[in-house]
Amino acid sequence: MQVRQNTPQELEVLKIDIDIPWDIFKRLKYTWVATRRAILSTLGYELADWIIHRSQNGKVHAWITVEVRKPLSVWEKAELQFLLGDDHNRSKLNFLRAEKTPEKFDSFNILFSKKVVKSERRKGGDN
Amino acid sequence: MSITFPLIDASTGYEIIAFKRRGRWHWYLRHPRTKRFIRRIRELTIKTTVTVEYSKEMARKRNPLYVDLTVATVLRDHFEPRDLLGVEDRLIDIAHRELAANFSSGVPSISEVVGVEYFAFKKVEEVYPETHVEIIWWHREGEHASETEYTTRA
Numbered sequence: 552m553q554v555r556q557n558t559p560q561e562l563e564v565l566k567i568d569i570d571i572p573w574d575i576f577k578r579l580k581y582t583w584v585a586t587r588r589a590i591l592s593t594l595g596y597e598l599a600d601w602i603i604h605r606s607q608n609g610k611v612h613a614w615i616t617v618e619v620r621k622p623l624s625v626w627e628k629a630e631l632q633f634l635l636g637d638d639h640n641r642s643k644l645n646f647l648r649a650e651k652t653p654e655k656f657d658s659f660n661i662l663f664s665k666k667v668v669k670s671e672r673r674k675g676g677d678n
Numbered sequence: 679m680s681i682t683f684p685l686i687d688a689s690t691g692y693e694i695i696a697f698k699r700r701g702r703w704h705w706y707l708r709h710p711r712t713k714r715f716i717r718r719i720r721e722l723t724i725k726t727t728v729t730v731e732y733s734k735e736m737a738r739k740r741n742p743l744y745v746d747l748t749v750a751t752v753l754r755d756h757f758e759p760r761d762l763l764g765v766e767d768r769l770i771d772i773a774h775r776e777l778a779a780n781f782s783s784g785v786p787s788i789s790e791v792v793g794v795e796y797f798a799f800k801k802v803e804e805v806y807p808e809t810h811v812e813i814i815w816w817h818r819e820g821e822h823a824s825e826t827e828y829t830t831r832a
Contacts, residue, residue, distance in 0.1 A: 602692070602711065604691060614690055647816075648746075648814070651816055652816075659746050659748070661688065662691075663792065664688050665796075666792070
């Protein structure tokens with residue numbers, strides 16, 4: 552009889568910024584989640600949870616929780632986020648950060664809770 | 679009285695909700711899809727990010743520069759929703775002050791305040807009015823990259 556070994560699993564949250572309008576995305580939401588599950592499964596990971604919000608500027612923010620056997624390196628996180636459909640410009644900066652300042656990667660791997668609307672006061676700098 | 683605020687925990691995407699009971703505000707973390715309460719929030723971290731993208735085209739003969747600067751602080755013990763806006767504004771002021779101090783007085787004017795993150799836990803040790811500043815910067819064309827981290831006061 553084959554005994555299946557239980558490997559301890561850890562959870563990692565990946566942050567995906569999707570640069571298309573919410574109204575278009577919401578029609579594809581469940582297909583998008585299903586395809587993310589397929590991508591993760593191909594790479595040997597399992598999707599544990601997903602949360603999708605309409606961002607303040609009318610686009611899409613997604614938090615994808617993944618089961619992993621060992622914590623992901625910053626480079627693996629940057630790669631996975633890119634492969635899961637993260638905005639390319641954000642991915643480019645994340646790869647740069649992963650390469651140049653890896654220990655600060657998590658501090659700057661950001662999906663904002665709130666975008667700051669530029670006011671005249673802030674635009675010109677008020678220091 | 680119960681009010682749901684459209685706040686989102688930046689690390690998980692969970693909802694941060696607040697309600698007033700017996701004159702005090704209580705904060706909770708909730709799953710947005712299942713509406714399951716996850717836990718009570720006793721400490722909330724607010725983090726503001728400011729960036730500078732001084733591209734090669736903009737810089738011409740000067741040094742192109744990329745800067746990420748964050749200022750973070752922790753609110754604790756029965757903070758109110760109205761405290762948040764005041765603290766956010768203060769963090770932006772500090773970000774501009776620190777950009778001027780670390781680079782030059784002209785840098786805040788080319789910076790952009792890109793956003794605010796809320797975290798339903800203590801992400802830094804500094805409790806308001808103390809703030810935690812993190813800066814990473816690099817020259818776009820060069821190999822040089824640098825980072826710094828320190829505490830300052832609002």
